[in-house]
Amino acid sequence: MAILSSPGPKIQLIAGVLLTTIPLWLLAWHFRVRNPLFVSRHIPIHNAWTVDREMFMHEWMGNQIGNPPNSSSVALLCGKADIKWQPNVVLDLDDANGGIGNVRGNIFDFLGLAILTGSSIMLPSFQSRSAEDLSALWNGKIPFDTFFDTEHFVSTFASACPKMDIYQPSTDHSLLPPLHNRYSMPSMRQDLHPESLGTENPNTPEAAVENFSHWLKAQPDYDAQKTSLVSVGRTLWEGLDTRALPSAVRRDFGNSLRLVPEVRRLAAIVTYNLARQYHIHTIDPRLPYYPSAFLGAHLRTEIDAKNAGWLNDEGAAAHANFTGQTDAYLSQAVERGLNVIYVASGNSSEISHFAQKAWSRHNFNVTSKASLLSDSDLEALNNLTWDQQGLVDYEVLRRSSYLAGFARSSFAFNIAITRNEFVGVNQEVLRRRPGDVRKEDVAFDDGISKIWGRFVWQEERMLRGAWP
Ligand SMILES: *[C@@H]1O[C@H](CO)[C@@H](O)[C@H](O)[C@H]1NC(C)=O
Ligand SMILES: *[C@@H]1O[C@H](CO)[C@@H](O)[C@H](O)[C@H]1NC(C)=O
Ligand SMILES: *[C@@H]1O[C@H](CO)[C@@H](O)[C@H](O)[C@H]1NC(C)=O
Ligand SMILES: *[C@@H]1O[C@H](CO)[C@@H](O)[C@H](O)[C@H]1NC(C)=O
Ligand SMILES: *[C@@H]1O[C@H](CO)[C@@H](O)[C@H](O)[C@H]1NC(C)=O
Ligand SMILES: *[C@@H]1O[C@H](CO)[C@@H](O)[C@H](O)[C@H]1NC(C)=O
Numbered sequence: 001m002a003i004l005s006s007p008g009p010k011i012q013l014i015a016g017v018l019l020t021t022i023p024l025w026l027l028a029w030h031f032r033v034r035n036p037l038f039v040s041r042h043i044p045i046h047n048a049w050t051v052d053r054e055m056f057m058h059e060w061m062g063n064q065i066g067n068p069p070n071s072s073s074v075a076l077l078c079g080k081a082d083i084k085w086q087p088n089v090v091l092d093l094d095d096a097n098g099g100i101g102n103v104r105g106n107i108f109d110f111l112g113l114a115i116l117t118g119s120s121i122m123l124p125s126f127q128s129r130s131a132e133d134l135s136a137l138w139n140g141k142i143p144f145d146t147f148f149d150t151e152h153f154v155s156t157f158a159s160a161c162p163k164m165d166i167y168q169p170s171t172d173h174s175l176l177p178p179l180h181n182r183y184s185m186p187s188m189r190q191d192l193h194p195e196s197l198g199t200e201n202p203n204t205p206e207a208a209v210e211n212f213s214h215w216l217k218a219q220p221d222y223d224a225q226k227t228s229l230v231s232v233g234r235t236l237w238e239g240l241d242t243r244a245l246p247s248a249v250r251r252d253f254g255n256s257l258r259l260v261p262e263v264r265r266l267a268a269i270v271t272y273n274l275a276r277q278y279h280i281h282t283i284d285p286r287l288p289y290y291p292s293a294f295l296g297a298h299l300r301t302e303i304d305a306k307n308a309g310w311l312n313d314e315g316a317a318a319h320a321n322f323t324g325q326t327d328a329y330l331s332q333a334v335e336r337g338l339n340v341i342y343v344a345s346g347n348s349s350e351i352s353h354f355a356q357k358a359w360s361r362h363n364f365n366v367t368s369k370a371s372l373l374s375d376s377d378l379e380a381l382n383n384l385t386w387d388q389q390g391l392v393d394y395e396v397l398r399r400s401s402y403l404a405g406f407a408r409s410s411f412a413f414n415i416a417i418t419r420n421e422f423v424g425v426n427q428e429v430l431r432r433r434p435g436d437v438r439k440e441d442v443a444f445d446d447g448i449s450k451i452w453g454r455f456v457w458q459e460e461r462m463l464r465g466a467w468p
Pocket of ligand 1: 072248
């Protein structure tokens with residue numbers, strides 16, 4: 001195993017950025033002043049006309065939830081005085097799986113356990129989905145950087161959590177064999193399991209730490225003098241109660257799982273092209289979301305959703321199938337007067353079908369990542385796996401004016417939870433509590449995101465258990 005070190009030369013990077021930024025900024029300023037399109041002299045307009053594509057992408061990528069990174073907020077988790085650090089206990093997340101929503105949930109539960117027990121970790125891996133059968137989720141482990149930015153993750157924890165060592169398998173695969181038994185973490189969610197309080201095994205973070213410590217000492221092949229690798233079974237939103245933590249901690253810990261730069265680059269180009277093609281002047285690449293630009297809709301009708309029975313799901317009856325989802329999403333576009341809809345879907349015929357419907361009913365345009373990319377960018381998109389392509393949508397939807405999603409999907413729900421942070425951070429007055437964002441047939445509605453249908457099992461876990 002090899003310890004990952006902190007990433008490299010920050011000073012050069014900052015100098016490089018400044019040197020390229022200043023001339024571009026001057027050019028943009030010059031252009032804005034001279035451009036007759038922008039009649040207002042008082043509101044500085046910053047968009048795909050006043051900055052060039054490279055600058056737009058640069059600013060877009062530099063603007064991420066949790067930026068600027070604030071390691072002191074993540075350090076609040078790692079710096080607790082009662083954590084007993086045991087660097088030679090290395091936890092390995094054994095079986096994370098699914099799309100980005102579930103994989104994030106699995107990894108954050110795992111990280112919470114690792115931090116509270118003072119353990120080291122293996123850089124988490126997860127299972128891949130089959131390209132031939134999208135319902136087949138167990139196709140072998142794939143590395144962290146299939147979805148996430150390794151350098152960002154490692155540097156976040158190197159500064160905020162210096163006592164947690166992060167290992168990754170070295171190229172010669174000389175891994176330690178794990179302890180024979182696999183560890184299963186009990187839930188830490190007191191709010192989900194109030195009946196457990198006062199029993200021998202209450203569902204609290206403290207009890208989970210005790211549980212792990214007892215379990216480890218009871219393992220016949222555990223030797224405290226040696227490095228031990230411990231396989232940890234996945235849990236989903238059973239870790240820390242995120243709402244019990246300050247917003248800055250939620251945001252910055254959540255931001256440790258930043259998506260890979262290639263995905264973010266493609267999402268930036270998609271957004272730039274979206275603005276240009278549909279003449280949307282309100283997309284400022286420096287904003288965390290664009291209040292009046294486009295509806296971001298997650299059309300979750302692909303074959304795997306159908307196979308899982310989601311499209312005739314009882315809890316979401318009226319909003320479950322293609323008709324139900326698209327009717328609901330169009331109603332949101334009408335409500336906000338958004339005549340451009342960016343649709344996230346892994347099925348091109350479903351996208352065309354929605355586009356026809358939106359145009360024939362309301363003269364709204366529906367567009368998607370594949371139709372907003374061309375040439376080598378489109379080729380780069382097509383080179384990605386189905387789930388990686390979905391990550392491009394994940395990034396674009398995060399910044400949409402109004403998000404439209406379906407309750408069965410943790411993908412849409414997690415984006416809604418992330419966006420709720422903007423509401424909280426920017427306009428404290430609009431801050432909602434989880435209980436305020438549900439309605440009879442709407443799982444989540446905070447004014448900038450609406451998740452249609454109900455899926456109580458997931459709502460209960462995600463509202464307090466999912467990280468922005
Ligand atoms: C960083 O987080 C800490 C702890 O939450 C907070 O006190 C501090 O104000 C934050 N700094 C910035 C620049 O947001
Ligand atoms: C740990 O928690 C699990 C699940 O609640 C329980 O079955 C097990 O007995 C606990 N182990 C110890 C050593 O407390
Ligand atoms: C795409 O949707 C069509 C129906 O519009 C369906 O026949 C097809 O199986 C779907 N394919 C995938 C990969 O989801
Ligand atoms: C879609 O769902 C609605 C509500 O359950 C139902 O009335 C309709 O027949 C369904 N449409 C299709 C094509 O299955
Ligand atoms: C919007 O959709 C209509 C109908 O498909 C199409 O004719 C029009 O060109 C689209 N608008 C843009 C800006 O692409
Ligand atoms: C796409 O993948 C092919 C085959 O691996 C490779 O030759 C090509 O350069 C890739 N294209 C882009 C734009 O990444």
